[in-house]
Amino acid sequence: MSTATAIAQLTTEAQYREGESYQADMKAIVACEAACASWRTRAARLHDGVKSAQTLFEGELDRFSEVQTELPNRFHDDWYNRYEGLRLLTKTLTQLPDQLAKVSMEQYQQPLDAPLTAQQWTDLLQDTGEWPSAYKRREQILTERGNARYQQIFQAREQLVQLKQGVLDCIVEYVLPVLDGLDEGERLSRPLIEASRQESTAVANILIAWRNSYAILRTQLLPILEQVGIRQITIKPGMLIDYYRHEPCAVEFDPNAVAESINAEVRKGYDYVDEDDRVYVLRPAQVVVFQH
Amino acid sequence: MSYAVGIDLGTVNSVVSVYRRGVVETIPIDGRRSMPSVVSFCNDGSVLVGAPAKSRLLVDSVNTITSVKRFIGDHAKVYHVGRRALSPVNISSLILRRLIQGAREYLGEDVWNAVITVPAYFTEAQREQTKRAGEAAGLNVLRLIPEPTAAVIAYSLDQDRDQTIMVYDLGGGTFDVSILQVKGNDFEVLAVGGNNNLGGNDFDQEIMHWVSEQFRSQTGLDVLGSNSREAILARQRLKKATEAAKIKLSQSEYAAITVPDCMGYPLDTTISRAQYDTLIEPQLQLTVASMRSVLHDAELLPRDIVRVILVGSSTKSPAVQAAIAREIKQPCIANRVDEVVAHGAAIMAANLFLPEASDTVPVRVSNVTGHSLGVDMLNEHSELAFQALIPRQTAYPCKRGYLGFTNRPGQEKVVLTVYRGEDCNPRQNTYLGQLTLPVAPPQQNMVPIGVVFELDADGIIHFTAVQLPGNLKSRPIVQYANEHNGALDVPAAEALLRSGDARAKTIRIISE
Numbered sequence: 021m022s023t024a025t026a027i028a029q030l031t032t033e034a035q036y037r038e039g040e041s042y043q044a045d046m047k048a049i050v051a052c053e054a055a056c057a058s059w060r061t062r063a064a065r066l067h068d069g070v071k072s073a074q075t076l077f078e079g080e081l082d083r084f085s086e087v088q089t090e091l092p093n094r095f096h097d098d099w100y101n102r103y104e105g106l107r108l109l110t111k112t113l114t115q116l117p118d119q120l121a122k123v124s125m126e127q128y129q130q131p132l133d134a135p136l137t138a139q140q141w142t143d144l145l146q147d148t149g150e151w152p153s154a155y156k157r158r159e160q161i162l163t164e165r166g167n168a169r170y171q172q173i174f175q176a177r178e179q180l181v182q183l184k185q186g187v188l189d190c191i192v193e194y195v196l197p198v199l200d201g202l203d204e205g206e207r208l209s210r211p212l213i214e215a216s217r218q219e220s221t222a223v224a225n226i227l228i229a230w231r232n233s234y235a236i237l238r239t240q241l242l243p244i245l246e247q248v249g250i251r252q253i254t255i256k257p258g259m260l261i262d263y264y265r266h267e268p269c270a271v272e273f274d275p276n277a278v279a280e281s282i283n284a285e286v287r288k289g290y291d292y293v294d295e296d297d298r299v300y301v302l303r304p305a306q307v308v309v310f311q312h
Numbered sequence: 313m314s315y316a317v318g319i320d321l322g323t324v325n326s327v328v329s330v331y332r333r334g335v336v337e338t339i340p341i342d343g344r345r346s347m348p349s350v351v352s353f354c355n356d357g358s359v360l361v362g363a364p365a366k367s368r369l370l371v372d373s374v375n376t377i378t379s380v381k382r383f384i385g386d387h388a389k390v391y392h393v394g395r396r397a398l399s400p401v402n403i404s405s406l407i408l409r410r411l412i413q414g415a416r417e418y419l420g421e422d423v424w425n426a427v428i429t430v431p432a433y434f435t436e437a438q439r440e441q442t443k444r445a446g447e448a449a450g451l452n453v454l455r456l457i458p459e460p461t462a463a464v465i466a467y468s469l470d471q472d473r474d475q476t477i478m479v480y481d482l483g484g485g486t487f488d489v490s491i492l493q494v495k496g497n498d499f500e501v502l503a504v505g506g507n508n509n510l511g512g513n514d515f516d517q518e519i520m521h522w523v524s525e526q527f528r529s530q531t532g533l534d535v536l537g538s539n540s541r542e543a544i545l546a547r548q549r550l551k552k553a554t555e556a557a558k559i560k561l562s563q564s565e566y567a568a569i570t571v572p573d574c575m576g577y578p579l580d581t582t583i584s585r586a587q588y589d590t591l592i593e594p595q596l597q598l599t600v601a602s603m604r605s606v607l608h609d610a611e612l613l614p615r616d617i618v619r620v621i622l623v624g625s626s627t628k629s630p631a632v633q634a635a636i637a638r639e640i641k642q643p644c645i646a647n648r649v650d651e652v653v654a655h656g657a658a659i660m661a662a663n664l665f666l667p668e669a670s671d672t673v674p675v676r677v678s679n680v681t682g683h684s685l686g687v688d689m690l691n692e693h694s695e696l697a698f699q700a701l702i703p704r705q706t707a708y709p710c711k712r713g714y715l716g717f718t719n720r721p722g723q724e725k726v727v728l729t730v731y732r733g734e735d736c737n738p739r740q741n742t743y744l745g746q747l748t749l750p751v752a753p754p755q756q757n758m759v760p761i762g763v764v765f766e767l768d769a770d771g772i773i774h775f776t777a778v779q780l781p782g783n784l785k786s787r788p789i790v791q792y793a794n795e796h797n798g799a800l801d802v803p804a805a806e807a808l809l810r811s812g813d814a815r816a817k818t819i820r821i822i823s824e
Contacts, residue, residue, distance in 0.1 A: 104578035108570050167334035174335045193556060200549075201572035208576055261371070263352075263364035264342070268371050269548065270541060279355065280371060286545060300343040306548075309371050 026151040030158050031141040037162060038135040045169045046132060052176040053127070055295035056183055060125050062248040063187045069244030070116045070195070076240050077110040080233045090226050092219075098212055102205055102230070109201040109237075116194040123186030126179065132169050188292070188302060191250060196303060199241055200287055206234040245290070253289035253305045257282055265289060267304040277310035284308045316425035316454060316665030317415050318462070318657025319408065321442065322349055323381040324484050327654035328411040330419060331662040336466070336655045338648070341414040346650060351406045352376040353393045361410035377403050384445070385438030404445035412449060425452045427661040429653050430771075432458040432490050432504040435732070436685075436821060437744070439771040454664040456770040459623075460490035461499045462656030465675055467621045467646060475618035476502070478606075480636055480643065481653075482599065482626040485511040489602050491610045491617070497675045500707055503610035505602045510595060512558075512626030518591040519554040520547075523569055523581060531577045538575075546574045561585050562628040589631040596635045603639055614640045625650050681706050685773065687728045687763055688738040689716055698731055698738045699798075701765045708767040713800025715780075715793035718751060718759040725750045726761050728777055730821055745821045749777040752815060760786050762800040762814075773821035778805050781813045 084103050091099055136144070141158075148157040209231040216223040242252070253265055261268065261280050272283050289305025317339070320327040325346040328339045341347040342363050352365035353375040360368055369376045375393050380403040383389040391398045408428075415423045430442050439456050446453035460479035474495045481488040488506035492499055524535045535546050549571045557567035561583070571579040607614065620636050620643040627633070627649055636643045646652050663675050684700035691697040701712045718726060726749045733741025751759055762778040780786040785808060792801040808814035 101573075101577050104580070105572040108572040108578050108580050112570060112572075170333035170335055174337065197549075197570075197572070204573040208573060263360055263367040267367045270544065271371055304367065311371055 023150065023154075027142060027145050027154060030145055030151075030154055031138055034141050034145075034158050034162060035135065035138055038165065041162075041166050042132065042135045042169070045166075045173055048173050049132060049176055052173065052180050056127060056176075056180050058295050059180070059183045059187055063120055063123065063125065063183075065247045066187065066191070066195075066244065067117055067120050069247060070113060073237075073240045073244060074110070074114055077106075077113060077237060080237060081106055081110055083233065084230065087226055087230055090223075092223060095212065095216070095223070095227075102209060105201060105205050106233075109198045109205075112194055112201075113198050116190055119190050119194060120187070123190065124179070124182055130172055130175075132172060133165065136165075187248075191245070191248070191290075192303060195241065195245065196290065199238060202234045202238045202241075203288065206231055209234070249293045250290050250302060251292070253291055253301075255282060255285040255289075255305050255307060257284060261307060261309050265291065265301055265304055266307050268309040269306040270308045271311045272308055273312065274310050275312050277312075279310065279312045281310050282307045283310050314422055314424070315415075315419055316427070316658075316661035317412070317423055318654050318659070318661045319411055319426050319428045320459070320462070320651075320654035320657060321381065321404065321408065321428055321430075321445075322346075322483070323379050323486060325349060325650075326407055326411055327651050328415050329651065329654040329658035330415065331655075331658040332419075336658050338651045338654065339415050339418045341411065345648075347407075347411065347414070348378075349381065349407050350376065350378050351380070351403050359406060361406055380404055380407070384441045385435060401441050401445045401448060404442065405448035408446055408449035408451060412451065424450070425454050425661065425665050427455050427457060427462075427657040427664065428453060429459045429462045429657050430456050431488060432460050432501045433488075433506075434458075434771070435683075436767070436771050436773045440820065443770055443772065453770075454661055457657060457660055458490070458501050459488070459653050460492055460504070461501060462653045462660065463621060463623045464492050464494060464499055465656035465659050466652040467619075467644060467656075476612065476616055478603070478617045478620045478640060479623060480599070480603070480620055480627060480632075481506075481623035482632065483511050483624040484513050484626070485509070487511060487599055487602065489599070489606050491606055491612065499675070502612075503606045505606040505609065507598060507602060510598055512624070514595050515558055515592050515626060515629070516551065516554050518595075519557060519569075519583065519588065520550060522583070522587070522591055523550060523554065523579070526581055527574065527577075527579055531575075533575050533577065535575060540575075542575045546571065550574065550579070557583055558588070558629075561588050562630065585630070592629070592631060596631060599632075600635055600639050603636075617641065619644055621652075622646070622649055623652055681708060681767065683732045683742075684734055685730070685732055685744075685765055685767070687714075687730055689714075690719055694719075696738055698733065698736050698741055700734075701763065702767060704734065706767075708771065709769045711764060711766045711802055713762055713764040713802040713805065714798050715789065715800045716761050716763065716798075718757070718761060721757040723751055723759070726777065726779075728763060728775075730773070730775055744773070745775070745819060747775055747777050747817060747819050749779060749817050751779060754782065756782055758782075760790060762789070762802075762805045764800065764802055764805070774818055775821050776816050776818040778809065778814050778816040780805065780808060785813050 084106055088099050144161060145154045145158055148154040209227060213224055213227045213231060216227050259282050261282055269286055285305055285307050287306035290302040291299050292302050293299055315330050315332060318329045326349045327346045330337055330339060338345045347362040348366040350365040352360040352368040354360060365376060377391055380400050383400040384404060389400055391403060412423055426446060428442055428446050430439055443453050443456055463479050464477055477492045477494055479490045486508050487510040490504045491502045493502050528534055535543055535550060553569045553571055557569050560567035565585050566582050569581050569583060617640050620640050622643050622645045627645065633643055660675055681702055681704055684704045685702040686698055686700040688696045689699045699714060701714050727746060729746045730744040731738050731741035732744055735741050759782050760780040762780055764776040766774040768774065780789060789801050789804050793799060805814060809816055
């Protein structure tokens with residue numbers, strides 16, 4: 021085989037191989053860009069949703085402060101603790117937009133280098149001499165160009181990971197504790213309502229209205245999370261624990277119960293749907309588990 | 313296309329990485345970049361590994377195994393799970409199997425080849441068992457490499473100059489410090505030290521105590537001391553809040569710690585970086601003492617260290633970096649300090665798996681023994697004395713031999729006992745194993761017996777005893793030994809073995 025024929029053959033193969041590899045890389049980077057766009061949209065929805073929720077939280081906080089004058093003195097300490105709790109929840113939620121602003125929303129913009137033309141390949145290989153060295157040179161160029169493209173894919177993926185992690189971290193640090201706090205506040209207000217009922221229906225009604233504030237605020241926050249793809253993990257007492265989605269925080273020994281079944285939910289869990297439609301656990305639900 | 317992966321098989325968490333197309337990547341397992349090194353055996357016969365296993369620990373601590381790495385190499389350690397008796401090797405192999413399964417799913421390719429990292433202080437028995445765990449997981453273990461070496465590979469593969477590097481590895485529960493000599497792409501561990509009970513978890517605990525004391529003075533409630541369910545839940549929330557604060561203090565001067573309902577009371581406080589630094593100062597001083605100790609062991613001064621590199625998420629703390637800067641010099645920190653060990657292993661794996669690939673850089677790793685290895689032999693007073701064949705701090709892979717003789721006519725066998733240690737009394741050293749070599753006739757007085765220690769690249773000992781012929785063919789070997797303090801001319805002995813003039817028996821040493 022003449023050198024010219026060998027170079028022509030190497031060129032044809034190189035073009036084909038680079039073309040195939042380029043298409044696969046292009047697909048990867050397009051998928052990455054689409055995922056980034058999806059997470060940017062989620063971040064924007066979260067930002068806007070939380071901004072509007074803040075107003076409602078502040079309104080409920082004002083309503084809470086007005087309640088104090090209507091309550092008998094013996095409830096004032098409890099009122100203060102619940103009020104401070106709600107104030108901290110509002111403060112936590114208020115921090116989210118600033119934290120979200122720190123998450124890099126940049127789009128990866130560097131385009132992939134287009135595959136070399138037949139002429140470019142021929143030019144690159146022609147000076148290398150005989151077939152073995154031309155073959156070696158071609159392999160080297162294919163590897164270098166393929167690696168350079170992969171470097172770009174890697175950077176785009178890193179950007180996606182940072183963006184996604186940034187948004188999820190904001191939710192875990194600034195939204196889920198608020199939802200936990202609302203659950204906890206509601207739970208702690210129950211014995212107060214029971215105690216007040218025996219004393220005065222009027223006081224009990226004030227406290228019931230106060231407790232309802234927690235539910236109102238939760239109803240405001242959960243749809244925001246749903247818009248972002250975050251869902252509450254459903255727990256039913258008696259169901260068997262799924263260690264991928266549930267985290268035991270206490271064990272109760274009961275020989276009559278089914279071993280490793282759930283007795284009660286202590287803290288709600290959340291999962292999210294990723295851009296590939298797979299469901300991942302954002303935070304497992306904390307549960308009390310029966311054991312023999 | 314098949315890939316070789318790098319595995320950081322950790323005490324608390326494990327990480328698997330791959331080097332492909334010029335880039336090193338961490339492979340997520342169950343959506344996370346590291347996987348808890350935990351295995352749980354369920355009542356229905358299923359086995360959980362990683363995050364779900366860790367989650368099951370509270371429900372079934374008997375059948376959930378954590379920190380298996382602490383027991384690798386311990387032959388007496390047995391985990392009784394149902395009717396089965398499992399060794400640390402069995403448990404480690406399940407962890408490795410899960411990591412490899414995750415790698416196969418992520419890469420969409422079969423993965424059989426791996427480099428696994430081990431602590432630099434691991435004994436040959438611990439290395440041997442780690443390798444066995446890999447093999448039991450169906451892996452071809454390309455190499456075991458020391459964790460600090462892997463970290464250096466990940467940090468400085470592009471560095472051309474020779475340098476002495478300190479690796480400061482502060483994980484969640486352990487602290488390791490090592491000094492390595494890097495010559496081109498040759499890596500050699502010079503000295504290792506550290507503290508098995510010191511880590512970033514201690515920093516969290518310090519903040520927890522500080523906050524709970526404040527809370528107690530305000531409310532009279534003891535979050536850490538009480539065992540009520542309220543207190544347990546409050547502790548969990550406080551732990552999350554303090555961990556978040558610790559991370560925030562790596563970048564900010566202040567961090568808020570907020571738990572809206574802590575045992576029914578609001579907890580809202582702020583910790584400054586100065587306060588945090590004061591809290592963790594005693595722990596930092598312990599790491600400083602370890603740094604001084606390894607410098608002393610390596611017979612180096614702080615100025616001899618060219619670079620200090622950081623491993624482990626706790627090293628993100630500015631106080632940690634400042635302490636190192638005061639003691640040695642300003643350290644270098646990678647983006648993902650938790651993953652650098654696995655990254656280095658992945659680079660090494662790609663090198664060993666595809667040595668001809670144009671996008672890999674040749675890396676050679678040599679290590680040094682932490683203790684002397686040798687056998688007991690009768691001395692001139694006819695007392696058994698420890699004869700070190702591979703002295704402490706010898707670089708390996710290596711092969712060393714020693715020539716001895718039977719001590720009485722008609723001796724039918726030679727029993728050689730292998731020890732690790734520095735004491736001339738063998739019983740003061742660690743017993744590693746025993747080899748019995750039958751002595752073939754003629755069993756005249758002074759049959760020459762050679763012993764050969766080979767320490768392979770994974771740090772595993774292959775011990776061979778050779779009966780040399782009692783004729784002229786052995787004379788050059790005896791003469792060589794006389795001129796070289798008893799050293800065996802290993803190539804000459806091997807030549808006699810090949811020609812059938814000598815006979816040998818070899819064992820792989822596994823310590824008790």
